[in-house]
Amino acid sequence: MFGMMMQSQLTLTEIMRHAQNNFPNSEIVSVTADNPQHRYTYREAFARAGQLANALKRLGAQSGDRIGTLAWNDYRHFELYYATSCSGLVCHTINPRLFPEQLAYIIDHAEDRWLFIDPMFVPLLEALSEKLTGVRGFVVLTDRAHMPDTTLPNVHCYESLLESESSEFAWPQLDEDSAAALCYTSGTTGNPKGVLYSHRAMVLHTYGVLMPDVFALQGSEAVLPVVPMFHVNAWSIPYAVPAVGAKLVFPGPKMGCGETLSKLMQREGVTIAAGVPTVWLALLKYLRENGETIPSLNRVVVGGSACPWTIMQEFEQKHGVYTHHAWGMTEMSPLGTYNARVPASIPMDEARVLRLKQGRAAFGVEMRIVDDKGQPLPHDGIAFGALQVRGPWVCERYFKAEESALTADGWFDTGDVATIDPKGYLGITDRTKDVIKSGGEWISSIELENFAMTLTGVAEAAVIGVAHEKWAERPLLVLVPTPGAELDPKAILAEFEGNVAKWWIPDDCIVVTELPHTATGKISKKDLRMQFVDYQWPEEITA
Numbered sequence: 001m002f003g004m005m006m007q008s009q010l011t012l013t014e015i016m017r018h019a020q021n022n023f024p025n026s027e028i029v030s031v032t033a034d035n036p037q038h039r040y041t042y043r044e045a046f047a048r049a050g051q052l053a054n055a056l057k058r059l060g061a062q063s064g065d066r067i068g069t070l071a072w073n074d075y076r077h078f079e080l081y082y083a084t085s086c087s088g089l090v091c092h093t094i095n096p097r098l099f100p101e102q103l104a105y106i107i108d109h110a111e112d113r114w115l116f117i118d119p120m121f122v123p124l125l126e127a128l129s130e131k132l133t134g135v136r137g138f139v140v141l142t143d144r145a146h147m148p149d150t151t152l153p154n155v156h157c158y159e160s161l162l163e164s165e166s167s168e169f170a171w172p173q174l175d176e177d178s179a180a181a182l183c184y185t186s187g188t189t190g191n192p193k194g195v196l197y198s199h200r201a202m203v204l205h206t207y208g209v210l211m212p213d214v215f216a217l218q219g220s221e222a223v224l225p226v227v228p229m230f231h232v233n234a235w236s237i238p239y240a241v242p243a244v245g246a247k248l249v250f251p252g253p254k255m256g257c258g259e260t261l262s263k264l265m266q267r268e269g270v271t272i273a274a275g276v277p278t279v280w281l282a283l284l285k286y287l288r289e290n291g292e293t294i295p296s297l298n299r300v301v302v303g304g305s306a307c308p309w310t311i312m313q314e315f316e317q318k319h320g321v322y323t324h325h326a327w328g329m330t331e332m333s334p335l336g337t338y339n340a341r342v343p344a345s346i347p348m349d350e351a352r353v354l355r356l357k358q359g360r361a362a363f364g365v366e367m368r369i370v371d372d373k374g375q376p377l378p379h380d381g382i383a384f385g386a387l388q389v390r391g392p393w394v395c396e397r398y399f400k401a402e403e404s405a406l407t408a409d410g411w412f413d414t415g416d417v418a419t420i421d422p423k424g425y426l427g428i429t430d431r432t433k434d435v436i437k438s439g440g441e442w443i444s445s446i447e448l449e450n451f452a453m454t455l456t457g458v459a460e461a462a463v464i465g466v467a468h469e470k471w472a473e474r475p476l477l478v479l480v481p482t483p484g485a486e487l488d489p490k491a492i493l494a495e496f497e498g499n500v501a502k503w504w505i506p507d508d509c510i511v512v513t514e515l516p517h518t519a520t521g522k523i524s525k526k527d528l529r530m531q532f533v534d535y536q537w538p539e540e541i542t543a
C-alpha cells in the first residue's frame with residue numbers, strides 16, 4: 001500500500017546526491033591554517049569525498065568502523081563528514097579542546113580505528129599515542145608541503161592519500177537506521193557520554209533545521225557555521241546547506257576571533273551565521289571598536305547557552321541583524337527549540353520577554369516539564385520543573401550503554417529546568433546542577449545573569465550558588481567588566497532591586513578579569529564553583 005516508503009532510505013548519501021545533481025557549482029569557501037581563502041564547488045568537494053572513501057577502503061576501514069576527527073571547520077573536515085558516513089563508516093568528531101585524559105578516554109571508548117587530525121593537533125596526539133592502542137594510524141589534514149615532522153606511528157598526509165585515488169566510488173545502499181555519526185557530550189556536568197546518530201535521525205533533523213520557522217535557508221544565501229564541526233555536527237549546517245545548494249563558508253581555526261569573522265563575512269557576503277554567545281560577544285566587540293558592519297548579514301542563530309539581551313540589542317540596533325535564540329543538546333542532534341522572528345506588532349517589552357526564551361519546539365520534538373515525582377506540570381509559563389523531550393532525533397540510549405536513557409514512559413530527561421508557556425515557548429531556568437536552592441526555593445541563575453548583562457560595563461556574568469549557613473545556598477554574582485570599565489559591586493547589586501524578586505538578589509558581587517569556559521565556549525559553572533569553593537560570605541550577609 002505504502003510502496004513509496006521503500007524506494008529510498010533517509011540517508012546522508014541522498015543529501016550528497018541531491019547537491020551533486022542540482023547544485024554542483026555552489027561554492028564552499030574555507031579559511032585553513034595554510035590557506036586564507038580556499039574555494040571550490042560542491043562538484044569538487046564530493047569528488048574528493050569519493051577519493052577519500054576509496055582511500056579509507058584501502059586503509060582497511062570496514063563498515064561500522066568509527067573514524068575519529070580532530071579538526072576545525074574547513075573543507076577537508078566537510079569531505080570527511082560525507083566520505084565516512086556515506087560509505088557506511090561512522091564519523092566521530094572529537095573536541096580537541098578537551099583535556100588529554102578525556103580525549104584518550106573518548107577515543108578508546110569509541111574504538112576509533114583511524115584519526116584524521118589538523119596539523120596543529122599533532123603534538124597533542126603524539127603525547128597521547130601510547131595510550132591509543134586501538135588506533136591503527138593517523139592522517140594529517142594537510143598537503144605534502146605543510147606536513148609536519150612527527151613521531152606518530154603509521155601516519156599519512158591527507159593530500160598524498162587522496163592523490164592516487166579515483167573520485168568514482170560505489171556509494172553503498174545504506175539502511176536509514178544504520179549509524180552515521182558519533183559525538184560525545186562535552187562533559188560540562190560529568191564524564192563525556194557518546195551519542196550515536198542514525199542516518200534517518202540526521203536527515204530528519206536536517207529537515208527540522210531547514211523549516212521556514214527555523215533556519216529558513218534559501219539557495220541564494222551564504223552560511224557561516226561558527227559552531228565547531230566537532231560539536232554536535234555543527235548543528236547540522238554541513239548537511240542543511242548542501243541540501244538547498246547555498247554557499248558554505250568555513251572559518252577555520254580562528255573562529256573565536258572577531259576580526260577573522262567580520263572580514264570573512266564581509267568578503268563572502270554571509271547572510272546567516274550560527275554560534276554560542278561568546279563568539280558573538282567577540283564579533284560585536286570587534287565591530288564596535290573598529291567601526292565595521294556586515295551589510296550582507298541579516299540573522300544570527302545563538303544557542304549552546306542563554307543569549308543575553310545585550311547581544312540581541314546590539315546586533316539589531318547597530319547592524320540590523322536579527323538574533324534567533326535556539327536551545328538544544330548533544331542528545332538531541334542538537335535542535336530542540338527555535339525562536340522564530342517575533343512579529344513587529346508585538347510591543348517591545350513583550351517581545352523582549354519572548355525573545356529571551358529559547359523558542360518553540362522544532363517540528364517533531366515534544367516537550368513536557370515534570371515535578372520531582374515525575375508528574376507533568378502545567379504549561380503556564382510559571383511552573384518550572386525538569387524538562388523532558390521525545391522525538392525522532394532524540395537519543396534513546398548512550399553509546400554502548402546497556403540501559404535505555406529514557407524514563408519508564410519513554411521521555412528523555414534533559415537535565416535542564418524550564419518553564420513552558422501557553423504559546424509553547426520554552427524558558428530554560430537553569431541546568432539541574434546549576435540551580436540555586438535557597439531556603440527550600442529555587443533561584444534561576446540564568447535570569448540573574450540575563451539581568452546583570454544589561455548593566456553598563458558588564459562583559460560577562462555568571463551566578464553560582466555558594467553554601468550559606470542559614471539558607472543552604474545563596475547566589476554569588478561574578479562579573480567580567482568591559483575593557484576600561486570600573487564596576488562598583490554595591491552599585492551593581494543595587495540595580496537588581498525592583499528588577500528581580502528581593503530574595504533572588506545576589507548577596508555579593510565579585511569582579512574578575514576572566515571566567516572559566518568549557519571546551520565549547522560556555523561559562524564553566526563547575527570550574528567557577530571550584531574557584532569559589534573556599535569563599536566566605538561577608539559577615540553581615542551570613543546573619
Ligand SMILES: Nc1ncnc2c1ncn2[C@@H]1O[C@H](COP(=O)(O)OP(=O)(O)OP(=O)(O)O)[C@@H](O)[C@H]1O
Binds near residue numbers: 186190431
Ligand atoms: N539557548 C540556550 N539557553 C540556555 N541553555 C542552553 C541553550 N542551549 C543549550 N543550553 C544548555 O546546553 C546544554 C546542552 O549542552 P551540550 O549538549 O553541548 O553539552 P555540554 O553542556 O557541553 O556537556 P554535558 O552534557 O556533558 O554536561 C543544554 O542542556 C542546556 O543546559
